[in-house]
Amino acid sequence: MKRVYLFGTCLIDNYYPEAGLDAIELLSLAGFESVFPQSQTCCGQPPYNSGYATQSAAVAMQTVDTFLYAEYPLIVPSASCAGMIKNHYPVLLRDHPEYEKKAIALASKTFELVDFIVDKLPYHQLTSNTPVTAALHQSCSALRETGSAKSWIKLIGHMPHVTLNLPCYAEECCGFGGTFSIKSPEVSLAMTKDKYEHLVATKSQTVISGDCGCLINLKGYAKKNGLAFPHQHIASFAKQQFDEANS
């Protein structure tokens, strides 16, 4: 099998590790063997978006070194972190002569997970699955950084038993935005409340998304208010469909 690097991202690493394992399974279904370097940490986006580019660059260089060691494509189960590497590393590291070229090289071999596998999965296996309804939260990064939202919709479109619902104001931010949710908590929360209500209004069995930042944010809001929020990373949801088909 061809090899790929998997960047678990710090949020999946700590809060949704099963999504990382499921990503590895999906990659395997698509014909790829995942290599997970233990030296990976974070893409550096939190300080980058907060205006601390120097601190971000130091961590970005560590990520570049980790994933440029071999020529494998880099697969990221997060549009946000994939977008950081693809679109922002070359800009962030342009003043570091040694790393600018490396950043461009890494950017060109980095793919959001679903973008990479959407056309490579054995959907023909999914013939007798139980019907399920899912609301999709397209993250801002998937819509406007990597364009992966299209692949997410396409992936679910290949699963005939899944009814996909998009909430109204589907393209509006969930209010997370990293440190935005700490620095402007009131307006952030108003956005989160809206997003939660629009997702719930689709009356779907589960909410899926490919970005854990948004999911942690929405779950945190729901939990604080004693509300239910059944949700899954899109990798876990997809992997579950294939598991069911093969059980």
Next chain:
Amino acid sequence: MTPFNERIIEALETPELRSNLRGAMDFLRSKRSLSIEDYALWQQHQDIATDVRHALPQQLPELLEQLEQSCTRNGIEVHWAADASDARKIFLQIAQATNATRVIKGKSMASEEIELNTHLEQHGIESTESDMGEFIVQLANEKPSHIIMPALHKNQEQIAELFNQKLNEKADASDVDQLIGIGRKVLREKFKQADIGVSGVNFAAAKSGTLCLVENEGNGRLSTSVPNCHIAIMGIDKVIPDLSSLPSLLYLLTRSATGQEITSYVNLISGPRKPDELDGPKSVHLIILDNGRSSIASDPALAATLACIRCGACMNHCPVYTKIGGHAYGTTYPGPIGQVISPQLDGGEEHNELLNACSLNGACGEACPVNIELPDMIRELRNQRSAAQPNHTGEKMVWHAWRAIHQSPRLYQLTSLMMRIPGLSSLLFPRRWTKGRTSPTPANNTLHALIKAKTNHDNRDPQHEHK
């Protein structure tokens, strides 16, 4: 709590404002997208307009010089204002020289920027806003909450109530035509009495010395043609080389702003009344305002701020603006472009805190018809702000520590382990987050640990094999 945060909370706690905003934004967004029928044509115009507007910062000195020469040739008197106080002084001098006591104003954000109305009132000159939205806002002693739709924070009921109170009318909230009729009746008299008409400028063509002004109510045309004297006020960034790019700029501006294919009125003003003409102002003045713009032009990372054509699409698509409205920003220009330009204008440092109210969701940059990367610029302004902070500042120290941890795989994994000590993980999330959200609980094991335990994955890592 900062005054900005207090204003945000006040806005969020006003349900009527929230629903007025949502309604107005839905309306403007859908009108805009319906007006873009031919996307290929849209892109053609976008390319032309983007080229012209992004080349501007480099060409400013030459273009402005040329504009002055052309305008002077056309009989327009040109005045240079370094800052807001300069612009006010120049205006007052012109008004006093003609013994003017009454001013009628078309919509102009530059005049808001220099707080012209307040200044004129202080010197005994009556200034009346003639754009219906601006008229409503002035009547309510407020400021515009949007650069295109100044009164969009108000609904019909609120406007009828205002007219009944301030104009002693019997306005019917359900009849928009009647409401507008009431305003027009008042304004018609003001037009007749005015000594000076004021306008903004959408674009000023340097080659021909032409001032372009778009509007929908005819009030701009009346303000610039009925009174004996017309004073136009523009920021230096409104200059364009010539009229050749104007069709593209207008194509984008009217569609992005109001979803119109063209505004009801497009005025091209090229000078005062000529000897053989029957109407028009006897004198035309152009006040060209810098107020910090030339220093924006000299910062390559931020110069694109000046490419803005003031269509308002960024605010119409901003989820933060949609929640809090324009007044909460406390600046002349609200929304994403306001967050970018306000801290950069003269005396704008206090507006740095606006930079916090952005989730970098990218909707504004996507909506911008002239491709201004507003999210990148907000990030750049955040960088510049933090670079100016002393090293011991709280947030800087947090990111220093963060870097130390994430630069070292060992420290990172150790921190991940420590997060799993009961009670410690919630410390990562400050109270400002946990007030409205429960902090997430770390999974029992990290992905790092699960993979290490599950297979001998390490052996597949060539870096590891190497060691």
